[in-house]
Amino acid sequence: MSQPPVWYEHIHTCKQTGARLGRVHTPHGTFMTPAFMPVGTQASVKGMSPEEVSGMGAGIILSNTYHLWLRPGSEIVAKAGGLHKFMNWNGAVLTDSGGFQVFSLAKPKDIKEEGVKFSSHIDGRKLFLTPEDSMKIQNDLGADIIMAFDECCPYPSEYDYADRSQARTTRWLERCIASHKNPDTQALFGIIQGSMYPELRKKSAEAITSFDLPGFAIGGISVGEPKELFLEMIDCTVPLMPEDKPRYLMGVGTPDYLIEGALRGVDMFDCVLPTRMGRHGTILTDYGKKIIRDKKHAEDFGPMDPECGCYACKNYSAAYVRHLIKANEMFGLRLCTYHNIYYLLKLMERVREAIAEDRLGDFKEEFYKRYYGN
């Protein structure tokens, strides 16, 4: 493999925790890590303009293979000149493989070696997706980082099933690599599975990282397991991942999980949490969730989050946003979503600063005091 399109530059290791500060270079710019990636499932970060998302400091967003395959169709995105041009986003883009959605829509008996049969969530029609299809779609979409088609086991899963599944994920990765058409412009990341079994995580990590890929991800956690198990799985997986390549923890998440992940050497995270919570009129703060639609904010004329400097908190009162949400006004969801994405991007900035200053452990302790304290 020649120089990969995406590569990791290490800047500093936190002396207190071993967490790492770095930079990921892509064909569409560079972003600092640890980084949170806002999710734009259907080629739009829900409610936001691309300028708003980049203006908040996001260098990369995530989009969804399964959803774009169904609607508008990956050929249309390709004809439009790819995802960046289609959605007018000049930063980096990562597409997931569609595996996560497909497995949630498939019956166990329909998961075969060749691929997966499942029903469309839009019209119920039967569809079939293979590793080759996923690569073809992701090549059409043209994201900077594309993900291998893997099986994300539900929690809990039997050991034997999880073992067979992670072995298949490795075989599927081989097929992904073989069918990936643009290795010079799109970086394919492999995904480590193994459910909640340290032994299987090790097996999967060794198999997946044996391929010379530009980056690797931890999949199949943050799927409903207790936090202890979540942490244990990261603890046993990260040390098996190459130091010179970006590490991506899929589907995370909440402020505490982001901090825990960063602390253990993870570089990239994604989650629908800030947009989904925003659409329900709830915001993230250092003191936990705040339900703006609650009656108690009816006459709360201060900002939603007094410690926040975002557009929503600087210009609007909690009372106004509550009114908009109660009245089903789109702009209320925009303001909550704006705040939530800003909050997580700023949180990662604070995490990076703490790493640079060798005090991520202290940061976590202080953060937890507020986050769980009240």
Added chain:
Amino acid sequence: MSQPPVWYEHIHTCKQTGARLGRVHTPHGTFMTPAFMPVGTQASVKGMSPEEVSGMGAGIILSNTYHLWLRPGSEIVAKAGGLHKFMNWNGAVLTDSGGFQVFSLAKPKDIKEEGVKFSSHIDGRKLFLTPEDSMKIQNDLGADIIMAFDECCPYPSEYDYADRSQARTTRWLERCIASHKNPDTQALFGIIQGSMYPELRKKSAEAITSFDLPGFAIGGISVGEPKELFLEMIDCTVPLMPEDKPRYLMGVGTPDYLIEGALRGVDMFDCVLPTRMGRHGTILTDYGKKIIRDKKHAEDFGPMDPECGCYACKNYSAAYVRHLIKANEMFGLRLCTYHNIYYLLKLMERVREAIAEDRLGDFKEEFYKRYYGN
């Protein structure tokens, strides 16, 4: 009455048509007329930020007494420091009186001299609204221009009913004037009614304009009548309105109606059309409506309106916006709404330019060729 808070400055009369170009001064800035006022029914122009609306050149927006009275309640808006501060809008605001909504929710038998009994559209609870209540609410909201509580007759209405109704509207105006607490900071406009009867329009215009108010409106048209009747009513009403005060045609409208109104000497217009159409994935153009959600735009990679210079048309393809709308993505509605408001504001700019250059008649003819021609 001392110097009114809102006043009209005449700039030019179109030699070709008699249409007038002017400027309306308010406590929150000045706007050029003829002007289109975007509607923010519930203290938000649906989907838009205040910066987006003002950035497009809107100097005044409209908001709704009835809706804000019910939710969040006018006392809450008053406590927040008034509507401008509540919604972070620094331009001028006009509030309607609530009459239009209330009459659409009331049974004929519940319209009494004292006021109107009706059922809330939110929870069905019985409410009662009087001219004094409307003034109290509008004083709480603090808009620059507030409207008299009037009865807007349905179309068609019997002559006798329309006559009694316009006479009551005049009596209600007296009560509005008597109970208006802030005549020095909020300009109360009277509303001329009279259904579709020229005789009653004349009667109402004489009665309403006999009060020394800072501005007057034409109400009760554009309520479903044929266009000929609409034009006839403006034709017989405008000449009866003072020349030195702003003239406002309520609930208009479509590009052709705006041009016809301006041509006849109207200064201000409002309509939910651009926001409502935007939310349904349809846009306004010089060639009529364009249904962006139509299948024919699936691979239309040019702008929604190739003649438009708005943010949406400059940065996104019709295919992308169609995708967003089909996928129920909020951003699609934002883009269509943005275009529609921009389109009407620009249309009024073109109308003002044509007046300044004494060619509004030609402008109308050329416009109609395209608008109806294809």
